[in-house]
Amino acid sequence: MADNENKQTANPRFADRHIGTTPQEWDTMLAAIDRSGVEELMDAAVPHTIRTDTHASGVLPAPATEAEALAELRSLAARNQVLTSMIGRGYYDTLTPPAIRRNILENPSWYTAYTPYQPEISQGRLEALLNFQTLVSDLTGLPIAGASLLDEATAAAEAMTLARRATKGDRDTFVVDADVFPQTLAVLRTRAEPLGISLVTADLSQGLPEGEPFGVLVQYPAASGAVRDPRPVIEAAHERGAQAVVVADPLALTVLRAPGELGADIAVGSMQRFGVPMSFGGPHAGYMAVREGLQRQLPGRLVGVSVDAAGLPAYRLALQTREQHIRREKATSNICTAQVLLAVMAGTYAVYHGPRGLRAIAERVHAHAEQLAAALRGIGVEVPHPHHFDTVQARVPGRADVVVAEARAAGVNLLRVDADTVGVSCDEATTGEHLDTVVRAFGGAGAHDVVPEGASIPTGLRRGIDYLTHPVFNSHHSETSLVRYLRRLADRDLALDRTMIPLGSCTMKLNAAAEMEAITWPEFAGLHPLAPLDQAEGMLRVIRDLERWLADVTGYAAVSLQPNAGSQGELAGLLAIRAWHHSRGDHQRDLCLIPSSAHGTNAASAIMAGMRVKVVACDDNGNVDVEALRAELDANRDSVAAIMVTYPSTHGVYEESIAEVCSLVHDAGGQVYVDGANLNALLGYAKPGEFGADVSHLNLHKTFCIPHGGGGPGVGPVAVRSHLADFLPNHPGQPDAGPVTGVGPVSAAPFGSAGILPISWAYVRMMGADGLRAATQGAVLSANYVASRLAPHYPVLYTGAEGLVAHECIIDVRPLTKSTGITGEDIAKRLIDYGFHAPTMSFPVAGTLMVEPTESEDLAELDRFCDAMISIRAEIERVAAGEFDAHDNPLKNAPHTAEIVVDDEWKHAYTRAEAAYPLASLRRDKYWSPVSRIDQAYGDRNLVCACPPPEAFAD
Known part of the structure; x- marks a missing residue:
């Protein structure tokens, strides 16, 4: 076994679970690439000019077992103090339904999935994202919503640059209302300065300042909690040819009129309070929705509806040429990801509660804010804003620190706005007892006997329940129904919990349960990001x-x-x-x-x-x-x-x-x-x-x-x-x-x-220094083993020293395409019939496939993938030999759905068995694609980015 022993002894309790291949399998793999040991392989592959002399520096502790690491995390979690948070500022406590936490956030079927670039095997998460887009579009009153952005502040920054692109003329001024969250304003400044954008802040309640800006941004409700009608600002912006951006709280939009209805061009915000824990700041799904005409400039990802080869509705990423990693130096944004898992949670939260349930939550939040404002006014505290949704600012000249300290001592965190002002934000978790505690901190007796006069939302901004009419938001309000719906969606996907995902450059490897376990612990998940640091030790x-x-x-x-x-x-x-x-x-x-x-x-x-x-x-x-x-x-x-x-x-x-x-x-x-x-x-x-x-x-x-x-x-x-x-x-x-x-x-x-x-x-x-080193060895060994098995069938395009690759390899299918017409996309779709996600297609070289096996796959799975690729190569040879028609063959028609295979009419020259079971092992364990190959161009020509009506799926 020679120098492979270190893989076995680095950490037998965890590293050997993370690294899928065993020492014995390493010997087999090394023999296949004609290497006597893994160190010989690494010496040959890694240039000596870059090798480190400080591998084990002593900074990393010795590796812990799973139990030891979790015990340490428990100890660290215990050092956090999760007080009742009424800080607000864009982060609010929310009650994550256990059915969503367990069946999405803690479910590997959802968290191990990859970006849906292969839409046929991503129909479940694409439908969930379409739910999210429909939710955002309905609440904002704007027709096109993206599949999420990174957070509220960066979404606002993306809106700023979008507004610049969408405005005629050479303008460089962006006007921001002074009453926005400080973090949003700060991120806008970070983004504006390098781009030569002049950022102007002004009290827009007093009107738009002089000048010709390309865009104007207001927050609704404002950071102070004030609910102001944004229409005067929006109309003033439009009169000057500028774009109007509204940063909107989505829960407030269940009771406030939609930004689109009020004239906004762009709406952005965060969906955090739709069932996603605060988690000391993230991750959370930001959102953006735009008016008609801006969809092709929307940053990030957009899910749309198209049709598959059988003419049935199917989901996929729309307008993919907008993807910023494709546009390179012509890109308008560097966003190439989203917050899919959190967007799925937020969309499912709306599915579970439905429009009336969301409205009830919002009305309860607002009622608590009204009761608090009335109680404070009753004890002589000035509440300067007459209209608010969930946040009440109170003026206590010179006493803000005292009030905040009193509340904190009683277990509630409030926001110190300045020396004279305290902010209090109510949320889904707020109770009457919390309000009593807050009022006592201001010097009163409590709030439980106070009866507010009524909702303070201005009459012209009140909204009816004119949203979420699609059946999906009105069908799954019992846990039984929701869990079955989520299971149906998960079954339509192919994630890492089912199979190897051999994507080059993306490293789809084990996400161990012991690593994931702590993120839903309330001691971590319940922390507000602006809580005092001594509460987050x-x-x-x-x-x-x-x-x-x-x-x-x-x-x-x-x-x-x-x-x-x-x-x-x-x-x-x-x-x-x-x-x-x-x-x-x-x-x-x-x-x-x-x-x-x-x-x-x-x-x-x-x-x-x-x-x-x-x-x-x-x-x-x-x-x-x-x-x-x-x-x-x-x-x-x-x-x-x-x-x-x-x-x-x-x-x-x-x-x-x-x-x-x-x-x-x-x-x-x-x-x-x-x-x-x-x-x-x-x-x-x-x-x-x-x-x-x-x-x-x-x-x-x-x-x-x-x-x-x-x-x-x-x-x-x-x-x-x-x-x-x-x-x-x-x-x-x-x-x-x-x-x-x-x-x-x-x-x-x-x-x-x-x-x-x-x-x-x-x-x-749990890995420690030696475990991390062994993981590198495993990744490089696996990549070279896969390259050696595939090389006789597909040329490996690039190699380094002594014909070796690093952690991934590029196989060149261009000669096959030239001689047979079979493309990398055909191979990718045919792999679905074999139960695999495709490698990375046409990146970084068009017409190629990039494979990264990672260190987490065992030898049986590596061989199963190689066997599938070799079998596909044999199918391509049958096309070349004329045994399969050049246009009607298992690759061009892939993937084959169960419906296609059992159809009464079978018009193909190849057999049903060749279509569905190209390898005998598939008869024991078969993944069926829910749709056949999707027509991407049709979906872009007929852009639909919200939930289609049920009739679209009728036979």
């Missing part, structure tokens, strides 16, 4: 541990966990580079060099960071062309700000020249950004901060086991060397979230999506 310890551990394994000096997606980590890293250059007076350094092999979001992020982009060529082997780089550096020596490279490369190889690339860029005065998407091929062997990189973002939803959840959540921390540490993100609501000299927040919450950080904490804690 356990959560803060998780955050600080992860910051230290991630800095150590990457060789960097400092880490910020605030970015709540890889795209936001990219942006934060580039903003840090830009700020560093500016601090040195190098304002002219604005050019970002990006190899043609890079992730598409890299170019989009550079544009958003105010940089120009120039693409650097790659050579025939997929490596950065060093001579081309030299030429670009010589030609732009005074303006180069950075280079962005992915390592190992997007082509799946360890480039030998990476250290030279770093040195050349540094010599030219630039900084080196290494995209950390492929860090799972480096851990334990190389550290970007040591081999020349200055900054990286890390994908915790890839390397560190946060599950993809159907396309989100994610966390994209940014890690930097010491000279960039002063320019990491910070936050107006929490000084400890980042340096005073930071670039501002890139996410709404101080620590981003902190609620899922216990997942990665548990992974690192």
Whole structure:
């Protein structure tokens, strides 16, 4: 077994459960690639110029067992104090129905699914997202809603740039009402400055200031709790040719008139209070809805309705050319993900409660706010705003600190607005006892005897129940019905709990139950992100541990966990580079060099960071062309700000020249950004901060086991060397979230999506340094084993030293397409009949498939996938030989549904058995695609992005 013993002994209690292959299977795999040991493999694959000497530095603790790690997390959770939160500011307590928590958030059928790029096997989550879009569209009164954004503040920032694109003329001013949440305003400022947008704040209750802005933003209800009619501002914006953006609370919209009805062009907000825990700031589903005419500029993802090959309705991502990683330097946003799992929860919350249930929750919340306002007025406290929904601001000159302290001592957190003002927000969990506690903190006897005069919503803004009329929101109000509905949806999907998902660049590996368990504990899930830090000692310890551990394994000096997606980590890293250059007076350094092999979001992020982009060529082997780089550096020596490279490369190889690339860029005065998407091929062997990189973002939803959840959540921390540490993100609501000299927040919450950080904490804690190193070995060994098995049947496009790949490999089907007409898409759809999700299609090279087996799959599953690919290759050969018709064959017609196979008419030359059971093993365990191949073009020509009527599914 030689040097494979370390895999067995690194952590027999967890690492050997995380790494799917056994030591004996490693021997088999090593023999298949003609290697005597795994260290020999790694020595050959990983360039010695980048190897680290500090693998086991002692910063990471010794690996814990599952039981030990969970006990530590229990101890940390106990250090959190979950008080009744009435802080508000965009985060509210909500009662997550246990049926939703157990059957969605804690269910691997939902949290292990990948982004629905293969829509035929994603019909369940696509339907759930369509429910979400319909919910948002109905509440906002706008016809097109996206499939979620990252949070409310970044959604507002995306609305700002959308408004700029949609407004005629060369305008650069965006007007924001002063009465918006501070974190929203701060993120807007972070985003506006690099783009040359002049952000003007004004009290819009007094009218729109002079000028010709491209957009105007108001909050409804306002941050102060005031409910004001936004129509005068909207009308004034339209008179000047500007777009009107409304940040709206969706629960309030069940009783307040819809922004679209009031004239808004764009509505954004957060769906957090629809059953999604506060979780110290996230993850939560932001939303955006737009008027007709803006749908093709909508950032993020949009689910639409199309038809399959049989003419039946089917769901898929609409207008996919808007995907920002495809548009690269022409992108209008760097968002390439969503918050799917949380959007599914929020949409299902509306399905469960229905329109009347949601209305009842909102009316109860509003009634509590009315009772509180009346009680405070009754004891002589000034309540300045006559109209509010859930938030009451009270003026207590010079006494705000005293009132907040009294309430806190009684177990309730209130918001200190300033020295004279206290904010109190009611929510779904608020009770009469809570109101009594609050009133006593103000010096009164309580609120239970107070009878409010009535609802304070202005007559012109009151709304009837004119939303959620679709049957799906009126059919599943019993738990029995809901659970069966969710089971039906899950059965239409193919997620990691059913099969290997061999996607290159996406790292679909084990999300262990022991890692996931803590995220729903109330001690973590119940924390408000603006709660005093002494109430979040356990959560803060998780955050600080992860910051230290991630800095150590990457060789960097400092880490910020605030970015709540890889795209936001990219942006934060580039903003840090830009700020560093500016601090040195190098304002002219604005050019970002990006190899043609890079992730598409890299170019989009550079544009958003105010940089120009120039693409650097790659050579025939997929490596950065060093001579081309030299030429670009010589030609732009005074303006180069950075280079962005992915390592190992997007082509799946360890480039030998990476250290030279770093040195050349540094010599030219630039900084080196290494995209950390492929860090799972480096851990334990190389550290970007040591081999020349200055900054990286890390994908915790890839390397560190946060599950993809159907396309989100994610966390994209940014890690930097010491000279960039002063320019990491910070936050107006929490000084400890980042340096005073930071670039501002890139996410709404101080620590981003902190609620899922216990997942990665548990992974690192249970793996330890040696376990992480063994995981790298397992990933590289599995990729090379798969490449060796497939190479005789499909050419492996790129290899590195000694013909080896890194953690993924690209197989080239272009010659087959040329000779037979069978495309990568045909292979992808045929894999569904074999029970597999497809590899990554046509990225980074058109006409190819990129395979990443990860370290978590066992040898039997690796072989099952290889057997399927080899069987498909034999089918392609039958097409080439004329045994199968070039247009009517199992690949062109894939996937085959059960309905197609059992149809009375079978018109194909191949048999039903060849269609449905191409391998004998499938007769024992068969996944049936719920729809046949979907017509993407039809759906884009006939754009429908809300729940279709039941008649659409009639026979």
